[in-house]
Amino acid sequence: MNAVVQFQPPRLPYAPALEERFGSLGVTKTSWKALTEAVWPTAKTVDGIVLALSYCQARNLDPFKKPVHVVPVWSSALGREVEGVWPGISELRTTAMRTGNYAGCDETEFGPDITREFAWTDKRGSHKATVTYPEWARMTVYRLLGNTRCAFVGPKVYWTETYATASRNTDAPNEMWRKRPRGQIDKCAEAAALRKAFPEELGNEYAAEEMQGRVV
Secondary structure (H helix, E strand, O other), X not given: OOOOOOXXXXXXXXXXXXXXXXXXXXXXXXXXXXXXXXXXXXXXXXXXXXXXXHHHHHHOOOHHXXXXXXXXXXXXXXOEEEEEEEEOHHHHHHHHHHOOOEEEEOOOEEOOEEEEEEEEEEOOEEEEEXXXXXXXXXXXXXXXXXXXXXXXXXXXXXXXXXXXXXXXXXXXXXXXXXXXXXXXXXXXXXXXXXXXXXXXXXXOOOOHHHHOOOEO
């Protein structure tokens, strides 16, 4: 006797209007489960995912490659968290490459290591963590101007000014910044350098890695 396979419904409710609006991006009732649980698993609302899909549609991006992130930020005006859509570092790279003038980058330069102990309390109890992180990071990006390969030295991005906190009520870094203190600041330094090299194309567009845990 063959067993009947039962699939769990998606984490967030699906509506046919989603396929009508975003069908060109491959959004269907079936793919909606992948979008809610694999592509944007931390999105809390359908509206957050719709914002991300709208961004991808406007920029001609494949949402299944996760070019943007749904990031909760604290709105001081509303007095609560709101979901915003911010490009990932891969989207900034894509924009730079699309100009045809991106000419590579140097290895990230890191400042001296600092070791610090953090303590915080949440609903699971009290915690402590020792984190070793570079004081700052900086990257140089190259752009072709005519036939000349020009260097754009990004600003020093300081770890303590950039890292995402575990919550709004603590200065302890979140799990990602505790596990990957160099990797996270590396992405932020690259984003800052790309904005300097491609100001017209990127403007003041911050990456999701820079905005997580921020107050707007």
